[in-house]
Amino acid sequence: MYILHECVALSTSQNYIVEDVDPRWRLIVSKLITAEDLENNHYLEILGDVLEQIDLPVNYCPYCGVHLDNNETVEVSYTHRDYSKG
Numbered sequence: 066m067y068i069l070h071e072c073v074a075l076s077t078s079q080n081y082i083v084e085d086v087d088p089r090w091r092l093i094v095s096k097l098i099t100a101e102d103l104e105n106n107h108y109l110e111i112l113g114d115v116l117e118q119i120d121l122p123v124n125y126c127p128y129c130g131v132h133l134d135n136n137e138t139v140e141v142s143y144t145h146r147d148y149s150k151g
């Protein structure tokens with residue numbers, strides 16, 4: 066079970082802030098596969114799938130500034146997922 070931060074700046078399905086089970090608020094930003102990506106990379110198959118994704122803990126929404134509760138002191142870190150190589 067998770068909760069999404071509702072924000073007009075994060076109104077697309079590929080960019081969002083989620084409270085996960087930790088609980089820890091995390092900003093997820095994704096780059097989706099474009100037609101040009103499909104042409105240039107034979108590992109890619111589906112237009113609109115996630116190509117790359119950044120996932121990092123946040124204490125505030127960087128767009129609307131709202132404080133996100135239940136986040137303890139969080140180490141600065143991020144996860145980068147690269148799906149471009151299959």
Ligand SMILES: [Zn+2]
Pocket residue numbers: 070071072073074126127128129130131
């Ligand atoms: Zn926000």
